[in-house]
Amino acid sequence: MSYKCSRCKRDVELDEYGGVRCPYCGHRVLLKERSRDVKEVGVN
Amino acid sequence: MATDYDVEFVEREDREARFLVRGVTPAFANGIRRAMVADVPTMAVDTVRFIENSSVMFDEQIALRLGLVPLTTPPEGEFVEDDTVTLSIDVQGPATAYSGDLVSSDDLVQPADENVPIIQLKDDQRLEAEADAIMNHGKNHAKHQGGVAVGYRHLQRVEVVGDLDEFEEQESQIVRGVVEDDGELVPTSEFDHDLANRYPGKEVRLEDVPEAFVFHVETDGSFTVDELVTRAADSIIDRATELEDAVQL
Numbered sequence: 579m580s581y582k583c584s585r586c587k588r589d590v591e592l593d594e595y596g597g598v599r600c601p602y603c604g605h606r607v608l609l610k611e612r613s614r615d616v617k618e619v620g621v622n
Numbered sequence: 623m624a625t626d627y628d629v630e631f632v633e634r635e636d637r638e639a640r641f642l643v644r645g646v647t648p649a650f651a652n653g654i655r656r657a658m659v660a661d662v663p664t665m666a667v668d669t670v671r672f673i674e675n676s677s678v679m680f681d682e683q684i685a686l687r688l689g690l691v692p693l694t695t696p697p698e699g700e701f702v703e704d705d706t707v708t709l710s711i712d713v714q715g716p717a718t719a720y721s722g723d724l725v726s727s728d729d730l731v732q733p734a735d736e737n738v739p740i741i742q743l744k745d746d747q748r749l750e751a752e753a754d755a756i757m758n759h760g761k762n763h764a765k766h767q768g769g770v771a772v773g774y775r776h777l778q779r780v781e782v783v784g785d786l787d788e789f790e791e792q793e794s795q796i797v798r799g800v801v802e803d804d805g806e807l808v809p810t811s812e813f814d815h816d817l818a819n820r821y822p823g824k825e826v827r828l829e830d831v832p833e834a835f836v837f838h839v840e841t842d843g844s845f846t847v848d849e850l851v852t853r854a855a856d857s858i859i860d861r862a863t864e865l866e867d868a869v870q871l
Contacts, residue, residue, distance in 0.1 A: 617672045619681045621689030621765070 581608035632800055632807050638840045639847040640800065642777055642807060644833060651774050651835040657854035658769035660761040661861075664844040665693040665707065665731050667753040667765075674750040677715075677741050687740050688753050689765045691721045692842040695757070696730035698853070706754045707731040713750075715743030724753070731755060734843025768844045769854075775799040777807075777834035780817065783825045794818045797828060800836045 581590045583600035584607040590600050592608070599606055628644040643651065670685040677684070688711075707728045713719040722736030743749060760767035779802045786792060795817040797810050813820040817828070839847050 612676070617681055619670050619672065619685040621666075621668050621670065621685050622763075 580611050582611055583607075584609050630807065632809055632836065634847070636846045637843060638838075640809065640836060640838050642800065642834060642836050646833060646835060648835075651837075653858060654851070654854055655772050655774060655837070657857050658772045658839065658850055659767055661759055661857040662768045662850060662853045663703075663757045663759050664695045664766050664768045664842075665755045665757055666763070667691065667693070667709065668706075668756045668758070670751050670753045672751045674748050676747045677743055677749055678747070679741055684741060684749070684751070685753075688724075688751070689763075691724070691738050691740075692734040692844055693755055694730065694732050694734050695768065695844040696728075700730060701757055703757055706756055709733075709753045709755060711740075711749060711751050711753070713743060713748070715747035716745050718742045719749050768841055768850050769839060770842045771838070771840035774835045774837045776830040777802055777836050778828050779803075779831050780821075781827045781829070782821060783827050786823050786825055792818045792822065795826065795828075799838075801828070802831060802834075 581592060582588070583590050583603060583605050585605040586600060586603040588600070588602050589611075590602075590608055592598065598608060600608065625645075627646060628642075630642045630644075632640040632642060634641070643654075646654075667685075667688045670681070670688055672681045672684075675681055675684065693709075707726060709724040709726045709731075711719060711724050713723050719740040719742075720736060721733040721738035721740065723740075724733050726732050741749060758766045760769075775798070777800060778797060796815050797817060798815050800807055800809050801817075802808075808820075817826055839850065841847055841850050844850075845853075
C-alpha cells in the first residue's frame with residue numbers, strides 16, 4: 579500500500595511490522611493516495 | 623387521417639419561440655407539450671471514466687455535472703440507438719473547467735454552450751476524464767430533456783365593451799401570454815402585461831378563444847425549436863401508428 583507522509587510529502591511504503599510511522603521524518607500522519615487505475619462512473 | 627393545423631409564430635428564435643396553434647383540442651395541445659418534454663431523444667453523457675480527479679469534488683458529483691451539460695443532437699437518421707460518442711476533458715489547475723473544454727469525437731455532438739462551469743480547480747489540481755454520451759428520452763432521465771421550458775396558454779381575445787365613467791379610477795388588469803385584438807396577435811409584454819396600459823379609459827372584456835393555444839417553447843440547445851416541435855409531432859405519429867397496429871383497427 580502506498581501512502582504519503584503529511585509532513586515531508588514523501589511516498590511511504592508500509593509493512594506490517596513497522597507500525598504507522600514515516601521512516602524519513604517519524605511523522606505519524608500518513609495519507610492514502612488515490613489509486614492510479616481508471617474509474618468508471620455512471621451518471622444517474 | 624391527416625389534419626392540417628393553423629400555426630402562426632409570434633416570436634421565433636433558434637432556442638426560444640412562441641407560436642399559436644388553432645384547431646386543436648386541449649388534450650392534443652397537452653400531448654404535444656408532453657412529447658416535447660419526454661419523448662424527443664437527445665444526447666447526454668451517461669458514463670464517465672476518470673483518469674485523474676484531484677479536484678475537491680467526488681467523481682460521482684463531477685459525473686453528474688457532465689451528464690447535465692446540454693449536447694447538440696445529430697439530425698435524425700445520423701445516429702442509431704446504442705451508438706456512443708466520446709467526449710474528453712483535460713484541465714489543469716489553476717483554472718475553471720468549462721463545458722467548452724470538452725473535446726468531442728464527433729462534430730455533430732458538441733456541447734451546446736461553451737460556458738457551463740463544471741468545476742473550479744486550484745493549484746496542482748487536475749481533471750482528466752472521458753465521457754460517453756448516448757441518445758435517450760426525457761422520460762428516462764431529465765438530462766435527456768430537449769424542451770426545458772415548454773408550456774401553453776389559451777389565446778385570449780380582448781373586446782372593448784365601453785368607456786369608463788369619467789371619474790372612475792381604472793384598475794389594472796393583468797394578463798400574461800398573447801392576446802388577440804381584432805385578429806392581431808399582441809404579446810402582453812408589449813403593454814407591460816396590463817390591459818389598462820393598452821386601453822386607458824376603456825372597459826374591456828377578456829375571453830378564451832376555443833381551440834387556440836399559444837405555446838411557449840424553449841430548448842436546452844440540443845436542437846432548434848422547429849426541430850423539437852417536428853420531432854415531438856413525429857413521436858406522436860409513431861406511437862399512434864404503433865397503437866393502431868397493436869389493436870388492428
